[in-house]
Amino acid sequence: MISWIAERExxxxxxxALAELTDDQLADxxxxxxxxxxxxxQPFWK
Incomplete structure (x- = not known):
């Protein structure tokens, strides 16, 4: 159970972090x- 929680986090x-990247960084x-x-x-459980 703890590993599942850690993976979701x-x-x-x-x-x-992905949401904070610029368009240029995403292209990279x-x-x-x-x-x-x-x-x-996406929700954290997916």
């Missing part, structure tokens, strides 16, 4: 702004 933090990692918004909008 890691995803949540990653998605928050191969994502469009729309893709980043979709991913950042």
């Amino acid at each position: 890691e995803k949540r933090l990653s998605r928050l 990692i191969g994502l469009t702004p729309a893709q980043a918004r979709r991913e950042a909008a």
